[in-house]
Amino acid sequence: MAATPGPAEANDMYFEDFRVGQSFQSPPHEVTEGALLQFAEVSGDKAPIHVDADYAAGTQFGQRLVHGPYGLARFFGALHDLHIVDSTVIGLLDTNWRYLKPVFVGDTLIFDITITRCRRTSARDRGVINRHVLLKRDDGTVVQEGTTAFMVQARTSADPSSDPSALDFCGPGWTKDLAARLGQDEEFVAATRSFDGTIGLQAGTVPTSLRIYKGAILEAAPKALLGPTFTVQASELVWAQLMTGPRNDFIPRTLRGEFSLTGSGYDYLRLTKALMRIWETAREMAGAPV
């Protein structure tokens, strides 16, 4: 009943082996007609757009559509093919998936997987790894995209607060370190000297806030009593890229709509320089070039 031992096991990754920004690419996978029909059988979704070629020829697509969830299912196949957690995986925790473009028989699919968060659980001997997944055709077009978390064994049992926090964006350790550095940063202090409010930051679903009065950070915590004056939010993937990329490219990312803003747009603009100091400081923490 034990997992078959084999050379693959030597490659298995434990919680401590994952790092935010790490990426994996699957080998290409060609979608065959046989796979489409088998998937229809297994899922029971035998809608004519999937299985009836004559019918599909008359639709806007002109051919049969591969089931959307086939792409998602193949992600787990691609992951298996990488043989990186065969013996260490504990379980799948969640999947948030978007179907952006149709997939057809004959398409060659590739998965780009980026690690976006690594957090040890309170059980200490295991951790949760978040992944951002892009499903692309071999011409680079993104056809499906999503995030999915899984639980993996840790090598050693340890207090979660002793794990590195420099890439745990908006987490408690990260926030504490950021606030300590910003408090010593003359430019940040000067840029917030006329500000009485709270800067909210959010990476994926993890929020944090910096309560500021006349250049002093009064509190750094997930929540402020009155809520943030404004909150700047982006996916964990965007945070990982901004914090580990070759340069601080916050501005082009805002132009591409990768960041969203809630709360006072006026105060957000007013604190442009303070925000730039936050990104630069967080990049320093992450070890990126500044």
Place this chain on the structure above:
Amino acid sequence: MIESQYVDLGGSLAYVEAAGEGPAVLCIHTAGQSGVQWRHTLTGLAALGYRVIVPDLPGHGRSEPAVGGPVRDLGRYAEWCIDLIDELGLDRPYVMGCSIGGKISLDIATRISDRLSGVVAMAAEVNAPKPGGAAALDRGMEDASSPSRTDRTYYGTLAVCGRTVPAERVEMIAAMHRREDPIITTSDLIGWFSHDIRAGLANITCPTYLVVGDDDFWLDLDQVAWTGSQIQGARTLVLEGIGHYPMEEVDDFASVADGWLRTLAEDAARAR
């Protein structure tokens, strides 16, 4: 030596610098900026045997504001440049511009191609107007709704310089760009978003170079390519690792520009 003069154009004084002897090259600056962007090109191209003319557009640099207030129509800048060409008696000049200056250069070419030796339009494409962008900019004309404007110009400029440009040069470009009048810049940008010369591109008969940096996130490279496809014989060049301001970013830009102008001259000779 750099010669400078004030020229009366349409009832307001235009500040114009010139240097060198040879084929004339009119250089047009970007939104909100001034002829100072061409300071190295001015002397560099002059040394290579050109008569280089660098005006400050009305309301910019040392030129007086345009009569009637800030200009929101790049077509008016194009007319203004043609008036300047006439006033200075420039004979078959090249016109080189960047960003709105690039669009203005193309606009000039749609009107008087037969009187130009060629056009170099950098960081410019021709597109359908984007009224949504212009509406947001209209709000930004009020200081009260546009906080930290200079910081945003500064950081925006830092970000849109190319990855190959040394940090000290990028810092210099951004520091100089923040010396702008937001009302003038915003009007220029409204002009950028609302200008539509798609129908005129077929009128461009002089040799044309479209130049764009691949780090210029303000521009859509496909749209630049499309613009090139609409102009007879146009050349399109992508500069690797350069952003929105080639004349300020590229090492020894004057020599590079000289190469482009020579290519345009050869194109013209072949066409004859």
